[in-house]
Amino acid sequence: RQNSWWNSQDSNDLPTAENPRILITENVILSDIKKAPPEVYRSGPFVYADVLDYKNLRELVVNNRITWLVHYSALLSAVGEANVALARKINITGLHNVLDLALESCLRLFVPSTIGAFGPSSPRDPAPDLCVQRPRTIYGVSKVHGELMGEYLHHRYGLDFRCLRYPGIISANTQPGGGTTDYAVQIFHDALSTGHHECYLRADTRLPMMHIGDCHRATVEFMQAPECQLSLRTYNIAAMSFTPEEVATEIRKQLPHLKVTYNPDSVRQTIADSWPVRFDDSNAQRDWGWKSTYGLEELVSDMLSSIRDKKTNAGLPVS
Ligand code: VAH
Secondary structure, X not given: OOEEEEOOOOHHHOOOOOOHHHHHOOOEEEEEOOOOOHHHHHHOOEEEOOOXXXXXXXXXXXXXXXXXXXXXXOOOHHHXXXXXXXXXXXXXXXXXXXXXXXXXXXXXXXXXXXXXXXXXXXOOOOEOOOOOOOOOOHHHHHHHHHHHHHHHHXXXXXXXXXXXXXXXXXXXXXXXXXXXXXXXXXXXHHHOXXXXXXXXXXXXXXXXXXXXXXXXXXXXXXXXXXXXXOOOOEEEOOOXXXXXXXXXXXXXXXXXXXXXXXXXXXXXHHHHHOOOOOEOOHHHHHHHOOOOOOOHHHHHHHHHHHHHHHHHHOOOOOO
């Protein structure tokens, strides 16, 4: 449920692609309802905040003169299907608290959406920014609701609402969090420990994916984009699309012993089969200059080296 709260007084305080360090200095407060790993506390202020507790949120905004709220709290696709009532509370009621707070406190608001905001009746290859969106998960439904509510409040009340539809985000710093794209994180950990990954998707399941570095940079660059450049409030962003077999083949270039067995689970395979195969992000490229830097080769190299370093620093064996 991690969120970021920025008390930047003007856009000069916002992090830049050259100087992302503002992202983790006193200008930014990270929050969650549970303790973070030690390295997060070392990066800057970290506080308790529950998106279901409006008073708690308002206190945080008032006491810290917050100007931007980056709202990441949500249950992801697969875990949401296992607890629809909780997903509806966090993803919809929590979102409404954040939207109300943004209006009340004149916050600028970034809320991520996802490839999961599309469904089987959407164009899949590629999926454009504007098309039919009838997702078949509570996660996707809540994200489409967030897109529509944010755009309504922007046009009705002038709320500076900005939204990016993220592909599956791949990071060495977080464990899989109940998503459908999580295999693409777990496979790296398995490759460097047991040497065997059991994949819950079919070998040929192609999904849009992105390295966390590109995700953070896209978010910061989009938040900095001048209002006059934005023809949309919600944009697709793309980097690559790959299948489990393709990422396994790329990993084997460094770890030839990696064995992958495929044991599709119906829930996550059905979800994945309803999502886009590729994203059309031409509007983001045109309006605010989006361009990814990590392809599959760079992703695999960075993930393997980052996980190796973390295991070495933790005194764990690396295969
Ligand atoms: C999920 N990783 O799999 C998340 C994401 C693009 C998908 O939203 O649910």
